[in-house]
Amino acid sequence: MADLLKIQVIYFAKIRELTGLTQETFIIKKGFTPSNVLGLIEEKHCIVLGVNFKIAINDEFSDWDFELRNGDNLVFIPPVTGG
Amino acid sequence: MADLLKIQVIYFAKIRELTGLTQETFIIKKGFTPSNVLGLIEEKHCIVLGVNFKIAINDEFSDWDFELRNGDNLVFIPPVTGG
Amino acid sequence: MNKFKITSDIIEIETNKSIGRGKAIGARALFEGIVRNSNEGQEVIKLEYECYESLAIKEGNLILDEATKQYALNDAFCVHRIGSLEIGETAVIVITASKHRDEAFRACRYIIDEVKIRVPIWKKEHYIDGESGWLKGAG
Amino acid sequence: MNKFKITSDIIEIETNKSIGRGKAIGARALFEGIVRNSNEGQEVIKLEYECYESLAIKEGNLILDEATKQYALNDAFCVHRIGSLEIGETAVIVITASKHRDEAFRACRYIIDEVKIRVPIWKKEHYIDGESGWLKGAG
Numbered sequence: 491m492a493d494l495l496k497i498q499v500i501y502f503a504k505i506r507e508l509t510g511l512t513q514e515t516f517i518i519k520k521g522f523t524p525s526n527v528l529g530l531i532e533e534k535h536c537i538v539l540g541v542n543f544k545i546a547i548n549d550e551f552s553d554w555d556f557e558l559r560n561g562d563n564l565v566f567i568p569p570v571t572g573g
Numbered sequence: 574m575a576d577l578l579k580i581q582v583i584y585f586a587k588i589r590e591l592t593g594l595t596q597e598t599f600i601i602k603k604g605f606t607p608s609n610v611l612g613l614i615e616e617k618h619c620i621v622l623g624v625n626f627k628i629a630i631n632d633e634f635s636d637w638d639f640e641l642r643n644g645d646n647l648v649f650i651p652p653v654t655g656g
Numbered sequence: 657m658n659k660f661k662i663t664s665d666i667i668e669i670e671t672n673k674s675i676g677r678g679k680a681i682g683a684r685a686l687f688e689g690i691v692r693n694s695n696e697g698q699e700v701i702k703l704e705y706e707c708y709e710s711l712a713i714k715e716g717n718l719i720l721d722e723a724t725k726q727y728a729l730n731d732a733f734c735v736h737r738i739g740s741l742e743i744g745e746t747a748v749i750v751i752t753a754s755k756h757r758d759e760a761f762r763a764c765r766y767i768i769d770e771v772k773i774r775v776p777i778w779k780k781e782h783y784i785d786g787e788s789g790w791l792k793g794a795g
Numbered sequence: 796m797n798k799f800k801i802t803s804d805i806i807e808i809e810t811n812k813s814i815g816r817g818k819a820i821g822a823r824a825l826f827e828g829i830v831r832n833s834n835e836g837q838e839v840i841k842l843e844y845e846c847y848e849s850l851a852i853k854e855g856n857l858i859l860d861e862a863t864k865q866y867a868l869n870d871a872f873c874v875h876r877i878g879s880l881e882i883g884e885t886a887v888i889v890i891t892a893s894k895h896r897d898e899a900f901r902a903c904r905y906i907i908d909e910v911k912i913r914v915p916i917w918k919k920e921h922y923i924d925g926e927s928g929w930l931k932g933a934g
Contacts, residue, residue: 506845546915550850565915567850567915570913570914570915571917572844572875572915573887573911573916585707632714634711653772653777654790654792655747655775655779656772669812673809679882679883680831680832681883683826685826685827688823688825690822692819692821744816755831757826760826761826765900
């Protein structure tokens, strides 16, 4: 269990509709990045999401290669279209 | 009387305060321009107005050398400061 | 279509909320010019605006027409207050409406800039020391 | 100072009329983004906005702070509506207040431009043919 982490992924907009979920818990290996998690999501839901996202971790903008920690909240942010 | 014209001059803002009038009638010679009329005003009221005005005749912008006609309404427009 | 107005009443945004409504409109820009408490280092206590109304309305509408054509506006409106105004009161409002925001913003700016140099309205400031003066303007 | 707001209520200009009041303020610019009846040739019947609220508020306030510093504003405010909106309803309002008009205009434009590319809000359009879609955005 020492090198397994539990993270929460929150879904918005198109990803929410594609997964049919507003959020989902993943158990990941230590060293996993948002990039790895996106791969898990695509695999699990049999969807192709591409890479046109920004990353937020715990409500802060972050990077694709950020090393996730136990308890992190991860959001893949599609290009925004407000206003 | 054939070569005398009656015109109305309407005063606004600083000129109104300097002349103490809102309007004034002038009998002028045929051929007179707004430029000539300004001279008459300065002489009559013992004031110096300068030339920093636009000219309106009958509510249309006009020129300093426009030849005035009988019954014309003439306005000297100081630089505007609205807004 | 007389969209440029002169008024001696207090200008409220609410009374102009019907301007620029229409199903094709995606952007509305509004500018308010307000009487502030100082100008060029002097403390202002109130303002008076005087207007050559017939020419002001003609020139104001010409400016609105220019902006409407130039920026393909759905609507354009301007009202300027005259008479005695207190600090904080609105002297002028410009409203523009268009499909996209770029046009609404640029047209709104164009209208207020042109109104301030072309429409015959004059401002007299009353200062705290009891003095007063007609502003000189850009001309 | 939390000046960026997200709401599911109808946005009325009146409810925001206290924004940008102060004796030193000479100019106030207001922008309204409105749901219009067409986009890229398709007839839109309504819109839905979805929002990642905690980050949206954080990023929105950051934008307002940037504008306030950059343009020496006296006040800056933005409210964005979410949920289901009808044609003609206001999706977003930006208000800026400053001493002179140049700053108010430029800051207002800066804020709406940045909000539209940085604040995590997404728009889904519903078309007259029964179809619907999330817009792709500039990214």
